[in-house]
Amino acid sequence: MADKWLRALTGACLSVYVLAGASRAEAQAAPVPAVPAAPVQAPAEGGRIAGLVVDAQSGRPVGDVDVSVAGTAVRAKTDLAGRYRLGPLADGRYSVTFRLLGFTPLRKDSVAVSASKVTTLNATLTAAAVELQEVVVTSAAGLERTNSAAGLLAMQQASAAAADGVSEEQIQRTPDGDAGQAVARISGVSTTGGKFIVVRGLDERYTSTLLNGTEVASAEPLKRVVPLDVFQANLLESIVTTKSALPDRPGDFAGASLDVKTKDFPDAFTASVKLSQEWNSQTTFLPTMVGPRNATDFLGFDGQARGVPGTFPLTFAPQPGGVLTDAQVQRQAAYASQIRNVWTPTPSSAAPNTGFSASLGNASDVGEASRFGWIASLNYSNQTQALRDRIFRIVDGSDSATPYPLANRIQQGTVTVDWGGILNLSYQAGGANRFGLRNFLSRNAEETFAETTSFFNELNSQTQTEVFNSARFITRQTWQSQLWGEHRLIGQLRFDWKASYSEARRDEPENRTIIRSIEGDGRAALGSSGGQFLCCNFTHRFLTDRTTVGQADLSLPFTFWTPGDGLIKVGVLRRDRIRDFVGARVFGGLFSASGGIPVGVARDLPIERFWSPELFAGPISLTNQPSSDNSYGADDRVRAAYGMLDFVLVPRVRLAGGLRYEQWSLDVFAPSRPGQPLPGLGTADSNSIRALEESRYEVRRANTDMLPSANLTFMLSDRMNVRLAAFQSLARPDARELSREVYQEIGGDCSLEGNETLQRTLITNYDAKWELFTRPGEIFSLSGFYKRFQRPTVQVIGNAGQGRCQFRFAQASEAETYGGEVEMRQQLTWLPGALSHLSLGGNVSLIRSKAILDSVTFGPTERSISRPFQGQSDWLANVNLGYDAPGGFQFTVLYNWFGDRVLRYDEDPRRSDQIERGRGTLDARLRFRLGDVGVSVAGRNLTDNEVIVQQQGTDGVVRLAGYQRFGRAIQLQLGYAF
Numbered sequence: 020m021a022d023k024w025l026r027a028l029t030g031a032c033l034s035v036y037v038l039a040g041a042s043r044a045e046a047q048a049a050p051v052p053a054v055p056a057a058p059v060q061a062p063a064e065g066g067r068i069a070g071l072v073v074d075a076q077s078g079r080p081v082g083d084v085d086v087s088v089a090g091t092a093v094r095a096k097t098d099l100a101g102r103y104r105l106g107p108l109a110d111g112r113y114s115v116t117f118r119l120l121g122f123t124p125l126r127k128d129s130v131a132v133s134a135s136k137v138t139t140l141n142a143t144l145t146a147a148a149v150e151l152q153e154v155v156v157t158s159a160a161g162l163e164r165t166n167s168a169a170g171l172l173a174m175q176q177a178s179a180a181a182a183d184g185v186s187e188e189q190i191q192r193t194p195d196g197d198a199g200q201a202v203a204r205i206s207g208v209s210t211t212g213g214k215f216i217v218v219r220g221l222d223e224r225y226t227s228t229l230l231n232g233t234e235v236a237s238a239e240p241l242k243r244v245v246p247l248d249v250f251q252a253n254l255l256e257s258i259v260t261t262k263s264a265l266p267d268r269p270g271d272f273a274g275a276s277l278d279v280k281t282k283d284f285p286d287a288f289t290a291s292v293k294l295s296q297e298w299n300s301q302t303t304f305l306p307t308m309v310g311p312r313n314a315t316d317f318l319g320f321d322g323q324a325r326g327v328p329g330t331f332p333l334t335f336a337p338q339p340g341g342v343l344t345d346a347q348v349q350r351q352a353a354y355a356s357q358i359r360n361v362w363t364p365t366p367s368s369a370a371p372n373t374g375f376s377a378s379l380g381n382a383s384d385v386g387e388a389s390r391f392g393w394i395a396s397l398n399y400s401n402q403t404q405a406l407r408d409r410i411f412r413i414v415d416g417s418d419s420a421t422p423y424p425l426a427n428r429i430q431q432g433t434v435t436v437d438w439g440g441i442l443n444l445s446y447q448a449g450g451a452n453r454f455g456l457r458n459f460l461s462r463n464a465e466e467t468f469a470e471t472t473s474f475f476n477e478l479n480s481q482t483q484t485e486v487f488n489s490a491r492f493i494t495r496q497t498w499q500s501q502l503w504g505e506h507r508l509i510g511q512l513r514f515d516w517k518a519s520y521s522e523a524r525r526d527e528p529e530n531r532t533i534i535r536s537i538e539g540d541g542r543a544a545l546g547s548s549g550g551q552f553l554c555c556n557f558t559h560r561f562l563t564d565r566t567t568v569g570q571a572d573l574s575l576p577f578t579f580w581t582p583g584d585g586l587i588k589v590g591v592l593r594r595d596r597i598r599d600f601v602g603a604r605v606f607g608g609l610f611s612a613s614g615g616i617p618v619g620v621a622r623d624l625p626i627e628r629f630w631s632p633e634l635f636a637g638p639i640s641l642t643n644q645p646s647s648d649n650s651y652g653a654d655d656r657v658r659a660a661y662g663m664l665d666f667v668l669v670p671r672v673r674l675a676g677g678l679r680y681e682q683w684s685l686d687v688f689a690p691s692r693p694g695q696p697l698p699g700l701g702t703a704d705s706n707s708i709r710a711l712e713e714s715r716y717e718v719r720r721a722n723t724d725m726l727p728s729a730n731l732t733f734m735l736s737d738r739m740n741v742r743l744a745a746f747q748s749l750a751r752p753d754a755r756e757l758s759r760e761v762y763q764e765i766g767g768d769c770s771l772e773g774n775e776t777l778q779r780t781l782i783t784n785y786d787a788k789w790e791l792f793t794r795p796g797e798i799f800s801l802s803g804f805y806k807r808f809q810r811p812t813v814q815v816i817g818n819a820g821q822g823r824c825q826f827r828f829a830q831a832s833e834a835e836t837y838g839g840e841v842e843m844r845q846q847l848t849w850l851p852g853a854l855s856h857l858s859l860g861g862n863v864s865l866i867r868s869k870a871i872l873d874s875v876t877f878g879p880t881e882r883s884i885s886r887p888f889q890g891q892s893d894w895l896a897n898v899n900l901g902y903d904a905p906g907g908f909q910f911t912v913l914y915n916w917f918g919d920r921v922l923r924y925d926e927d928p929r930r931s932d933q934i935e936r937g938r939g940t941l942d943a944r945l946r947f948r949l950g951d952v953g954v955s956v957a958g959r960n961l962t963d964n965e966v967i968v969q970q971q972g973t974d975g976v977v978r979l980a981g982y983q984r985f986g987r988a989i990q991l992q993l994g995y996a997f
Contacts, residue, residue, distance in 0.1 A: 065107020066132035069286040070141040072101045072117060073177070074583060081119065081144055081583075082507065083450060089114040089126075096388075098447050099505045099513070104286065104382075104390065108132045117142045121582030137287040146581035179665050179675035180730045181742050181788045181802065183208075183842070184259035187282070202247060202258050202277070205862075208895070216247060217917075218260060218274030219804065219838065219866060222890035224812060225273040225750050225782075231280055231457050234269065234594055235499050236523035236566040247279075256280045262804075263730055263744035263786045266661035266677040267572065267590055270726040270748050273782045273806055281441045281459055284392030288381040290997040295955075297372035300963065301986025302405040306366030308432030308468040309403060310490065317401060319436040319464035325359060325492045325529040327559045327602075358557065362488040362533055362626045364468055366432075372402040374992070390447040399438040406431040410982040413769070413816070414930065414970040422972055423474070431469040438462055451507040460498040467491045485534055488626055492529040498522055511583075516571045527560040533626065559602045566596045577666070585666030596655040598754050601691075649761075650690040653754030658682040668731075676729035687718040687757050687775075718757045718775045724749060738793065744786040752777040752812060756828050769816075774828040781809045793845070800842045808834040811870065813889045816925045816933065826923060832873040834888045838866030853904070861898040866891060872924065884928055892918040892937065907953075909946040914939060922968055922981075931971035933980050938964040953994040963987045 072084045080101025087094040088105060090113070097103045105115070110133055117125045122144040132138055175182050183205050190201045202208055208218050215223040228235065228247070260275035261268065268276050297303075315322035380394030409429040415422060439461035446454045471487040499521035506514045533555050572590035576583045663677035690711060728746035735741060758773040788802035810830045844860040868888035887893075895917045902910040916939040923933045944957040968981030 066110060066134050067104060067106030067108065067137045067287065068113075068115060068130060068132060068140050069104040069137050070102070070139050072097050072103065072142045072144060075143045075145045075177075079177075079586070081122070084117050084119045084122075084142075084144065087116050087118075089116065096450050098390075098450055099453050099507060104384070106132075106137075110134050115140060117144060119144065122146055139286070146583060175798075176740065176790070176792050178261075179673065179732070180261055180263045180265050181744060181786055182259055182261045184257055186257045187255060190255060201255070202260075205258070205260055205897075208260065208275075210247070216274075216277060217890060217892075218262070218277075219806075219836070219840075219864065221274035221806075221836065221888075227269050227272040227276045229269075229276065229278045230459060230499055230521075231501055232278060233499075233501060233517055233519045233568045233570065234521075234566055234596075235519075236497060236521040236564040236596070239495075239525070256282045263742075263784070264679075264726070264728040264746035264748055265675060265730065266663040266679040266726075266728055267588060269592075269657075269659070270679050270681055270724070271751055273748050273750060273784060273808070281443065281457065282378070282380075282394055282396060284382050284394045284443060284445050285380045286382055289394075290377075290379045291994060292377045293375070293992055293994040295374040295990055295992035297374070297402070297988050297990040299369075299372065299404065299986045299988045301407065301984065302369045302403055303371050304368050305405065307369040307403060307405040308364055308366055308430065308470070309369065309434055310361050310364045310466060310468055312434070316434075316464065316466070317436060319438060319462045319494060321464070321492060321494065321528065327528050358531065359490070359529070360627050361490065363470065364432075369403040369405065369432075372400065372988075372990075374398075374400040385446075388447075388449045392445045393443065395440070395442045397438070397440040400436070402435045402437075404433045404435070404985065406433075406983055406985070408982075410979060412978070412980045414972045414978050414980050422974070422976070422978060426474045427471050429469055429471045431467060433465060433467045436462075436464045453505040455503050457501040457503070458499070461496070463493075463495040465491075465493045465495075487532050487534050489532040490529060491527070491531075494524075494526045496522075496524045511576045513574045514571070515574070517568070518570075519566075519568045521566045521568075523562075523564040523566075525560075525562040527558070530558040530560070532556045535626070561601045562598070563601075564596065564598045566594065569593045579666045580670060581667070585664070588663040588665070590661055592657070592659040594657040594659075596653075598653040598655065600651050600653075600755070600758075600760065602650060651754065651758045651760060652688045652692040652695070653758075654684075654686045655754060656684050671734040673732040673734065674729070675732075676727070679726040679728070680723075681726060682723045683751060683779075684721040685719070685751070685754065685757070687754050689716055689718075689758055689760075690714075716759075716775075720752070720757070720779070722751075722779055724781075738791060740788075740790050742786070742788040742790070744784075746784050748782045748784060750780040750782065750812070752779065752828075756812065761825075769826050771814075772825055772827045777812055777828060777830060778810055780811045780830075783807045796844065797846060798842060798844050801839065802841075803837075803839045805837040806835065808836075811888075813870070813872075814923045816923050829924075832871040832883060834868065834870040836866060836868040836888055836891060838864060840864045856902055856904045858901040858903065859899075860901070861896070864895040866893055866895070886924065886932060887921050889921045889924060889932075892920040894918045907946070907948045909944075911944050913942045915942075916940075925970070927973070929973040931977075933968055933970045935981075936967040936969060938966070940964055951995060953996070955990075955992040955994070957990040957992070959988040959990070960985060961987055 068088070072081045072086075073079060074081050080097070080099070082097050082099050082101060084097040084101075084103070085094065086097065086103045086105060088108065091108070093105050093108060095103045095105050111131075112128075113130050113132060114126055114128045115130050116127075123146075125142055125144060127140060127142070130138060130140055175184065185201055185205055202210065202216055208216060210216055216226050216228075217223070218226050257280045259278045259280070261278070262275045264270060264272075264276070313322055313324060376396070376398045378394065378396035380392070382390060382392035385391050407430060409431060411425075411427040411429065412423045413425040415424050439459070441460075442458040444456045448454065467490070469487075469489045471489065473485045473487060499519055501517060501519035503517045504515070508514055570590065570592045572588060574586055574588040577585040577587060579585045659679060659681045661677060661679040663675070665675040666673070668674045724747075726747045726749070729744065731743045733741040733743075756773050756777055757775050759775060761770045761772045783806065785805045786802065787804075788800060790798060790800035792798055808831075810832070811834045812828055812830050815827050815829045816825075840862060842862040845858065847857040847859060848855045850857060868891040870886050870888045871883050872886055873883040897913070897915050899911060899913040901912075902908075916937065918937040920935050920937075921932045922935045925932050939962060940959075941961040942957070942959050943961065944955060946953065946955045948954065963984060963986060966981070966983045966985075967979070969977050970980040971977045
């Protein structure tokens with residue numbers, strides 16, 4: 020069927036191409052706004068001129084353009100990416116001419132060249148049916164790369180689809196340390212947890228994340244996307260969100276398709292180093308729960324200190340009377356001795372957060388027509404964060420005396436180590452071939468100690484107080500290698516390809532909790548007299564996600580009205596994702612007061628004595644609990660083909676669209692793939708092995724979808740566009756959501772359970788946008804959108820009123836969301852004197868939504884319930900005020916706000932949903948130079964805003980369900996460029 024659709028679409032494209040050649044007419048295209056050139060450092064052998072040449076109408080790079088310097092023999096041709104490099108040249112001012120048959124020649128005068136610099140000179144060529152008199156520009160101007168704010172806006176204006184983004188230049192003006200923080204500056208975007216993107220109020224489920232244009236593996240076990248905090252800000256060139264679809268991009272999104280682009284090689288030698296320290300008002304120099312550290316911890320490796328014990332206890336029951344055999348006691352003692360007996364680390368003064376980054380790159384000519392470029396960059400940070408008096412509650416309200424089935428107050432300390440790097444290589448082989456290799460690596464290690472005081476209202480209305488002491492160590496590692504090529508075959512026929520492999524690992528060798536009950540006199544006890552009490556949980560989880568992507572595209576420019584104003588593009592893609600979630604081995608310890616420990620003795624024991632080998636003679640018994648609910652393997656595959664037309668339908672009206680075919684399958688095998696060993700058994704007995712074999716299950720999904728899209732752009736003037744778009748997209752469940760695996764966080768949060776009945780969500784999308792580009796780097800835009808969802812996946816609080824603390828996945832019947840956005844960026848040059856260096860920017864999104872929750876979501880119910888769509892804020896806002904004075908002095912103040920949003924639905928319609936209250940965050944950054952040293956002072960979360968979650972109980976009273984704050988942060992950074 021795919022072949023049939025592809026043949027039909029290709030035939031239609033070729034028919035249009037023939038028709039276009041027969042009906043050619045002249046039309047003048049609107050130029051892209053000019054952007055001042057920016058000089059960068061160059062080798063000392065002479066000055067050079069380098070830049071990019073693009074088509075004014077389509078924004079596409081133009082190859083084979085002849086670039087020459089008047090009065091010299093220096094000349095060059097642009098490559099497939101539209102880039103060129105001239106020189107060396109002596110100091111002075113020159114005239115540079117750009118010529119290509121079918122385009123109006125362009126001459127730029129007064130281009131200043133210095134022997135120690137490379138001058139960036141970009142050009143925008145206007146198509147013409149015949150060669151006309153050349154256009155002369157007296158100042159050097161052109162289109163910047165996407166690492167500048169002006170260049171990104173110029174790309175946005177020329178794009179075939181509606182897009183927004185943030186550039187390297189903008190990121191450097193903020194205190195943002197990673198992509199998760201930086202992306203919140205984009206119009207209509209916020210984040211959850213500081214690392215998962217929310218676009219137009221739609222959570223990360225409805226956003227696809229690409230790294231340099233291809234999908235990347237994810238080390239996140241609870242989310243279907245890559246957490247954005249793995250991409251350090253110093254490694255980024257730009258982040259672009261495309262909010263309407265084109266056939267050459269994956270169709271698995273609704274909010275936006277996010278492309279994170281790492282730095283490309285420079286035009287000349289560059290080297291820099293930066294050092295930073297950060298002070299947090301809630302953590303730095305204050306007593307914080309931090310465990311003992313070793314040398315490898317500071318590199319993000321645990322050095323086997325927290326490895327899974329090599330000796331596992333058998334699955335067994337104690338002998339009659341609760342007495343264990345000698346062999347059982349020995350095995351338990353051997354296991355216990357390998358568990359780190361650190362539960363309540365002595366609070367110590369937290370050191371300031373530290374950071375380091377360095378980058379090095381160069382580009383050089385290889386012969387007359389070839390060129391090689393490279394860039395390497397490294398980033399490192401070590402941070403400590405204290406969360407004091409964090410609150411997590413489940414609200415009921417059916418009994419005014421006990422309104423909370425569960426109420427937790429948490430004291431928590433977390434140490435996080437992040438480091439990552441890139442190594443990108445590119446080779447230009449003549450004018451018709453380019454090759455490149457992009458490499459990205461990120462590693463994160465996080466250790467958390469928490470003490471949770473829990474007040475639990477049992478079903479018999481008796482209140483019990485418990486104290487949970489928890490420790491967790493997690494490492495995440497993500498890397499991607501991408502090999503790519505661009506080739507001009509015959510005439511203007513172009514062949515582009517990418518092949519990438521990415522691997523993400525998430526190792527959780529230690530997630531352990533010990534539980535004590537608190538009696539009326541405030542002293543701890545192991546349990547009540549004559550009973551048994553669950554005291555200890557140990558979990559070990561290991562996730563590996565491997566993603567392979569291959570993509571190939573053929574594109575052919577054609578002439579409809581003016582030379583090269585149209586493009587036919589066809590392509591294929593293959594993506595394979597293999598995931599293994601191994602282990603999730605849960606161990607429990609049962610203390611029996613009647614089995615040998617007197618309650619009076621237990622209540623006075625230090626907590627570290629609760630896990631001592633000498634107590635394993637009877638009071639403690641361990642259980643290895645292998646289960647098919649704790650491990651799974653999954654194979655996730657996508658096969659795609661597409662055909663696209665992008666051409667000027669009539670003068671100043673551009674149409675881009677086509678059809679994308681996607682065939683998807685997902686197979687989940689629990690606890691392991693057929694024929695593979697059962698995971699997490701240790702030395703389990705034959706009965707447990709038999710039970711595990713009998714509990715095997717499989718979940719299979721397969722869908723084939725045709726995803727049409729159309730983008731219509733009306734170019735009302737050379738600075739104004741009106742865009743209309745309609746497209747079909749989808750959102751698919753991932754392996755984690757379809758498995759029965761139950762994931763338990765630490766610090767008192769509820770566990771999260773999968774749902775094997777989930778199906779894909781189909782989404783219909785409509786977009787409209789008006790945009791005015793007043794000057795280079797400036798924009799004013801208005802946009803609106805409407806989206807309709809069939810069976811969207813949501814998260815639900817299950818059985819909270821009965822004292823059960825568990826979240827689960829479900830699907831609403833349908834949902835819709837609609838709204839509008841306004842964005843503005845302006846240079847306030849009309850103000851007098853020094854105030855003329857001010858700039859003002861901002862964006863506001865107003866959104867409304869509705870989800871229909873029925874029996875599929877909540878079980879038997881008399882009627883459907885309409886609620887706001889989960890994760891949807893009614894409004895979002897970003898405002899920034901900047902000051903950019905001559906001499907390098909810059910100051911920026913930024914404010915981000917999002918409105919109330921549904922965190923989770925409650926399955927009991929008598930209670931309201933959990934609502935995360937809206938909040939605003941104020942950030943600022945000051946940059947200046949002291950001689951050769953760049954100085955930056957940044958403030959994050961200067962408002963020290965409170966994270967508040969509320970819920971209305973069955974008695975109609977709104978109560979606090981969650982609370983935390985992160986403190987203010989002040990960062991000092993010193994940088995030096997060589």
